[in-house]
Amino acid sequence: MNYQQGFVGQGYGFEASNQPPPYPSSPGPGAGYPPQYTPYPQPGLVQAPPTQYGMIQPQPEPGLVVVAGIPLTEVPGQAHCPHCQKLVVTETRYVDGNLNRLWALILLFVFWPCCLAPFCVDSCKDVEHRCPDCRSVIHLYKRL
Numbered sequence: 789m790n791y792q793q794g795f796v797g798q799g800y801g802f803e804a805s806n807q808p809p810p811y812p813s814s815p816g817p818g819a820g821y822p823p824q825y826t827p828y829p830q831p832g833l834v835q836a837p838p839t840q841y842g843m844i845q846p847q848p849e850p851g852l853v854v855v856a857g858i859p860l861t862e863v864p865g866q867a868h869c870p871h872c873q874k875l876v877v878t879e880t881r882y883v884d885g886n887l888n889r890l891w892a893l894i895l896l897f898v899f900w901p902c903c904l905a906p907f908c909v910d911s912c913k914d915v916e917h918r919c920p921d922c923r924s925v926i927h928l929y930k931r932l
């Protein structure tokens with residue numbers, strides 16, 4: 789019993805400290821103002837700024853900026869280098885890719901003396917596009 793009385797006493801003390809401060813006395817008769825409605829924004833009706841979905845454009849490929857919509861294939865083309873931020877005409881170089889490896893594998897089973905021939909045929913290889921200024925690879929054109 790003593791424990792509960794002590795708890796109630798603490799509760800009273802807490803409520804007493806939470807009482808609002810006393811209002812200042814009204815200046816006299818005739819001071820009855822009509823209640824003013826302050827236009828608080830209602831919770832739940834807060835309008836979020838509209839997201840502009842129409843502004844998002846599909847990116848063709850990260851790191852590759854193709855100029856004038858011409859994709860880089862096996863011939864040199866204009867591209868925007870993402871490394872030196874210049875508009876350049878790429879330098880191409882043939883590198884081994886999946887297509888000539890596949891042809892080599894096929895020829896290994898069909899006619900094995902020619903299985904290395906696809907590595908000598910440029911039209912079977914992938915094409916590497918490099919920036920002529922900074923020598924970095926801008927794009928790799930894959931045939932397969």
Ligand SMILES: [Zn+2]
Pocket residue numbers: 869870871872873874919920921922923924
């Ligand atoms: Zn560059």
